[in-house]
Amino acid sequence: MIKRNLFAAAAIAVALGSTAASAQALRIGLAEDPDILDPHLARTFVGRIVFSSLCDKLVDIDVNLKIVPQLATSWSTTEDGKEVTFKLRQGVIFHDGTPFNAEAVKYNIDRAKNIQGSFRKAEIADVERVEVVDQHTAKMILSKPFSPLLAQLSDRAGMMISPKAGAEMGDKFGNKPVCSGAFKFVERVQQDRIVVEKFDGYWNKANIHFDRITYLPIIDTTVRLANLQSGQLDLIERTAPTDLEKVRKDSRFKLSSVTGLAYNGITINLGNGPRANNPLGQDPRIREALDLSIDRKALVQVVFNGEFEPGNQPVPPTNPFYVKKYPVPGRDVAKAKELLKAAGHPNFSFDLMVTNDTIGQQVAQVIQSMAREAGFDIKLISTEFTTALNNQTKGDFTAFVIGWSGRSDPDGNINVFVMCGAPLNEGKYCDQEADKALNEARTTGDTSKRMAAFERAADRYMPARPRIYLYHDKRFFSHTAKLAGFEAHPDGLIRLTGVRFQ
Amino acid sequence: MWTYFIGRLAISVPTLFFVTIIVFGLQHLLPGDPALALAGEDRSPEAIEAIRKQYKLDQPIPVQYVYWITGVLQGDLGESIRTKKAVTDLILEKLPVTVELALLSMVLALVIGIPFGVISAVRKGSGLDYTTSVVGLAGLSIPNFWLGIMMILLFSVELGWLPASGYVSPWESLRGNLAAMIMPAFVLSNAITAVMMRHTRSAMLSVMRSDYVRTARAKGLDERVVILKHSLRNALIPVVTVGALQLGVLLSGAVLTEQVFTIPGFGKLIVDAVFNRDYAVVQGVVLFTASAYIALNLCADMAYFLINPRMRG
Numbered sequence: 001m002i003k004r005n006l007f008a009a010a011a012i013a014v015a016l017g018s019t020a021a022s023a024q025a026l027r028i029g030l031a032e033d034p035d036i037l038d039p040h041l042a043r044t045f046v047g048r049i050v051f052s053s054l055c056d057k058l059v060d061i062d063v064n065l066k067i068v069p070q071l072a073t074s075w076s077t078t079e080d081g082k083e084v085t086f087k088l089r090q091g092v093i094f095h096d097g098t099p100f101n102a103e104a105v106k107y108n109i110d111r112a113k114n115i116q117g118s119f120r121k122a123e124i125a126d127v128e129r130v131e132v133v134d135q136h137t138a139k140m141i142l143s144k145p146f147s148p149l150l151a152q153l154s155d156r157a158g159m160m161i162s163p164k165a166g167a168e169m170g171d172k173f174g175n176k177p178v179c180s181g182a183f184k185f186v187e188r189v190q191q192d193r194i195v196v197e198k199f200d201g202y203w204n205k206a207n208i209h210f211d212r213i214t215y216l217p218i219i220d221t222t223v224r225l226a227n228l229q230s231g232q233l234d235l236i237e238r239t240a241p242t243d244l245e246k247v248r249k250d251s252r253f254k255l256s257s258v259t260g261l262a263y264n265g266i267t268i269n270l271g272n273g274p275r276a277n278n279p280l281g282q283d284p285r286i287r288e289a290l291d292l293s294i295d296r297k298a299l300v301q302v303v304f305n306g307e308f309e310p311g312n313q314p315v316p317p318t319n320p321f322y323v324k325k326y327p328v329p330g331r332d333v334a335k336a337k338e339l340l341k342a343a344g345h346p347n348f349s350f351d352l353m354v355t356n357d358t359i360g361q362q363v364a365q366v367i368q369s370m371a372r373e374a375g376f377d378i379k380l381i382s383t384e385f386t387t388a389l390n391n392q393t394k395g396d397f398t399a400f401v402i403g404w405s406g407r408s409d410p411d412g413n414i415n416v417f418v419m420c421g422a423p424l425n426e427g428k429y430c431d432q433e434a435d436k437a438l439n440e441a442r443t444t445g446d447t448s449k450r451m452a453a454f455e456r457a458a459d460r461y462m463p464a465r466p467r468i469y470l471y472h473d474k475r476f477f478s479h480t481a482k483l484a485g486f487e488a489h490p491d492g493l494i495r496l497t498g499v500r501f502q
Numbered sequence: 503m504w505t506y507f508i509g510r511l512a513i514s515v516p517t518l519f520f521v522t523i524i525v526f527g528l529q530h531l532l533p534g535d536p537a538l539a540l541a542g543e544d545r546s547p548e549a550i551e552a553i554r555k556q557y558k559l560d561q562p563i564p565v566q567y568v569y570w571i572t573g574v575l576q577g578d579l580g581e582s583i584r585t586k587k588a589v590t591d592l593i594l595e596k597l598p599v600t601v602e603l604a605l606l607s608m609v610l611a612l613v614i615g616i617p618f619g620v621i622s623a624v625r626k627g628s629g630l631d632y633t634t635s636v637v638g639l640a641g642l643s644i645p646n647f648w649l650g651i652m653m654i655l656l657f658s659v660e661l662g663w664l665p666a667s668g669y670v671s672p673w674e675s676l677r678g679n680l681a682a683m684i685m686p687a688f689v690l691s692n693a694i695t696a697v698m699m700r701h702t703r704s705a706m707l708s709v710m711r712s713d714y715v716r717t718a719r720a721k722g723l724d725e726r727v728v729i730l731k732h733s734l735r736n737a738l739i740p741v742v743t744v745g746a747l748q749l750g751v752l753l754s755g756a757v758l759t760e761q762v763f764t765i766p767g768f769g770k771l772i773v774d775a776v777f778n779r780d781y782a783v784v785q786g787v788v789l790f791t792a793s794a795y796i797a798l799n800l801c802a803d804m805a806y807f808l809i810n811p812r813m814r815g
Contacts, residue, residue, distance in 0.1 A: 033774065035584045035585060036584065036585045036586050038586075041586075043540070043541070116552065116556055117552060117553060117556050119541070119549060121548070121549070122546045122548070122549065171586060172586060174585070174586060175585075175586065175587060189595065189766060190585065190587065190592060190595065190596075190766060190771070191764075191766040191770050191771065191774065192668070192669055192764070192766035193668075216668060216764070217764070218667055218668075218764045219761065219764070220651075220761065220762055220764075222651055222654075223651065223654060223666060223667050223762060223763070223764065226651075226654045226655060226658055226659050226666040226667070227658075227665075227666040227667055227668075229658075229659045229666075230658035230659050230662055230665070230666045231662070232658075232665050232666055232667075232668065384533075384534070384777075385777070386533075386534030386535075386538065386539040386777065386778075386779055387532075387533040387534040389534070389538050389539070389545075390533060390534045390535050390538055391533075393535075393538060393545070423545065423546035423547060424545070
């Protein structure tokens with residue numbers, strides 16, 4: 001009897017506790033389960049969403065992709081672009097009470113560069129070392145000027161973890177991350193949830209209005225939306241374009257959207273092994289014909305209900321680095337036929353590799369049927385994702401429908417895909433002139449000079465078409481109408497500063 | 503008896519060894535490089551090389567096998583290359599969830615399947631019999647994921663009675679746990695219920711034609727007693743055998759149902775692991791499931807030995 005009473009009392013206590021907490025608890029539905037929660041070892045996009053509440057970065061980006069202060073309050077670059085000095089925010093502590101200072105910056109950059117399995121190493125390869133000028137000033141010494149540095153530091157490479165926790169936990173840090181963000185880690189149940197709670201020592205805690213956030217990975221888009229509709233979630237990322245009408249029509253919910261940084265297109269094998277030796281890989285006229293045979297607007301209409309944005313460059317037309325003299329082309333079947341004829345292949349057949357998910361399949365089928373009218377006979381090779389990546393790296397493909405999640409600096413969308421021998425240039429396009437221009441874009445700090453350099457590079461790779469860019473994702477966040485102050489950022493991260501329940 | 507037990511146990515050892523080789527070998531036949539899967543978008547050659555080295559993927563496969571099996575023999579199943587969590591911990595975390603889901607589905611299947619099987623046997627040829635047959639057939643043919651989504655739309659979105667997905671531990675809230683589990687358990691039990699129903703029906707029909715039932719009726723026993731006490735008991739033997747087999751299937755993971763309802767169980771663990779080429783997790787889970795099967799079989803054999811006097815020498 002006593003036992004039963006105790007149990008009842010405990011149950012009541014738990015129930016009361018949870019009502020009190022739920023008043024300020026935010027529940028977010030993610031489209032995937034994040035990987036390890038260590039900013040230096042992590043690689044998934046959804047992981048970054050969780051990090052944005054756990055780990056502050058040196059700098060952040062705003063909705064217009066402008067770099068804004070976070071843990072660094074200001075910064076300056078020397079004339080030669082090889083030294084960047086950061087003034088650090090004072091009075092910041094990590095979740096374990098360790099103070100944040102220039103030593104911590106040095107520790108983090110060293111760790112990002114050296115920890116085994118670091119995915120940040122390449123991102124900040126040009127940072128040679130960090131000098132501690134004083135307690136609140138850190139100087140990064142670069143081996144050569146690197147203009148995307150701040151953009152890199154606005155993402156995982158700029159996240160600061162507690163040096164004490166990092167030293168204690170080593171490569172297991174991700175199982176219980178300790179950073180200096182607005183929320184501290186509580187628990188994680190793999191494939192089920194990640195819970196964080198408000199950090200009382202946060203430097204900007206006046207603008208944080210939630211006590212607790214629970215991230216729930218729910219892979220199925222219909223089920224994710226159902227959870228929002230039935231009130232189990234307050235905010236979901238990546239609403240399916242076909243579900244948007246439902247959200248728009250329902251006054252209980254709000255939709256926030258922004259054109260993302262991603263691109264999707266067809267990567268063509270120009271020089272990666274023997275499979276590049278075919279007219280599509282060798283003759284730019286055939287690639288142009290394929291490009292002209294595709295109606296991007298119709299493609300986006302059919303597959304994405306017209307909700308995504310048609311595009312033809314590595315960055316979306318809304319991006320400041322979009323090269324305006326190459327607008328999104330319309331369809332021209334007659335010209336495509338002419339080009340194929342001129343190239344000596346009026347009926348040209350090739351293999352198009354595509355990942356075996358629904359969206360990939362649909363996009364490929366639309367391309368297949370559009371291109372058929374111009375004289376292309378496309379065979380779709382449906383391949384599981386990891387296998388497809390493997391084939392791509394080995395050069396075992398002719399053309400591949402694939403995208404890129406995008407980076408806030410155009411360097412991350414262009415240089416690493418276009419430059420000779422660049423790690424993600426899997427079609428092995430190589431053009432010395434384009435490389436020269438892209439190198440200049442990478443080393444100059446001046447925005448207008450950078451733009452001019454990117455334009456010169458575009459003059460080379462746009463007509464060569466190592467990739468046929470097709471469309472850009474838009475990021476659709478659906479949330480309860482009670483949530484105020486939420487703004488969708490192009491990088492797709494969920495920033496909660498200033499967001500509250502009305 | 504002990505010699506029998508030890509004999510059976512001894513046979514399990516080579517079986518398990520064989521399983522480890524199969525698991526390890528098949529997995530490495532999968533196309534797609536785990537280093538590449540892990541590197542994802544950050545796949546610079548140096549990064550991939552570093553991962554290969556870190557996880558000894560650059561070693562010949564037999565050498566990798568020796569590394570793994572040495573760990574296994576010491577009770578270490580390795581760690582997930584995706585999350586750096588120990589595989590043993592992952593298994594212990596997921597196992598109770600899957601066991602609960604499997605048991606709940608089984609209970610539902612028994613509670614619904616057997617009574618309806620009995621009714622349709624007793625009322626053979628009636629409208630009720632045909633209705634249960636049709637419902638049963640539908641239950642067998644409806645895909646789980648579709649039924650799952652329909653139920654979510656009805657009970658969570660429209661009616662708002664149940665949470666749409668997710669898992670709540672029974673230690674946290676028993677009510678919350680049942681609310682979260684009832685839909686997935688029902689969806690999962692759906693096909694099994696139909697199987698149970700059909701088996702009960704046919705077993706009941708054959709039992710009810712037997713002589714002793716006719717005798718029982720001739721004695722003037724109440725029809726309820728004849729059906730429940732005399733017929734059902736005997737008819738249940740094949741039904742229980744089928745049920746036990748189905749339970750084994752349920753325990754190895756209900757992939758689609760777990761995916762739709764976001765239940766963090768075995769099925770989801772292994773599917774994610776396969777797509778991420780998280781070798782250690784796949785190997786660990788399969789090895790664990792195989793061992794569990796073998797252990798259950800051993801138990802069943804022992805039970806049979808105890809029950810059946812003719813086997814005792």
